[in-house]
Amino acid sequence: MTNDLPITSAHETGFTRGVRYVLVAVFLLSGILKLVGADSARSMFEEFGYSQDFRVLIGALETAGAIGLLIRPLILPASLGLCAIMIGALFTHVENDPWYMAIGPSIVLLALFAVAWQQPVLVTWRRRRSRAGETPVRQSEHHARAH
Numbered sequence: 001m002t003n004d005l006p007i008t009s010a011h012e013t014g015f016t017r018g019v020r021y022v023l024v025a026v027f028l029l030s031g032i033l034k035l036v037g038a039d040s041a042r043s044m045f046e047e048f049g050y051s052q053d054f055r056v057l058i059g060a061l062e063t064a065g066a067i068g069l070l071i072r073p074l075i076l077p078a079s080l081g082l083c084a085i086m087i088g089a090l091f092t093h094v095e096n097d098p099w100y101m102a103i104g105p106s107i108v109l110l111a112l113f114a115v116a117w118q119q120p121v122l123v124t125w126r127r128r129r130s131r132a133g134e135t136p137v138r139q140s141e142h143h144a145r146a147h
Helices: 014-036 039-047 052-068 072-096 097-117 120-132 139-146
Strands: none
Touching: 014 052, 014 072, 014 097, 039 052, 052 072, 072 097, 097 139
């Protein structure tokens, strides 16, 4: 069986590429501010009860994730890793702030999911599933149909 589904950057739409570049800027800025210990980052982590070491770790992960969003083979793992960080941020804001403070992290999380969803590995997987049919037949059902 040949693979007629190319794994290229053609799967990514112009809109998704633009969203990805905006996310790079957001996470680079956010990560660097956390790494250098900007007053706003220090006070935010202190207010939420997190250590300054955790702030540095999150800053390093955000910076690395932003760089990963620029490197084709790393886009999917970078976007998923940043999703994990944003899920944590979302829960932190829900627990400690008024509800509307969770809107920003929610939007960023949705944008990261959109970027991940457009990556070649997932596009190929979705296409293969749709070509195979919506519900795969279990082996036991296949055996019963054969007899």
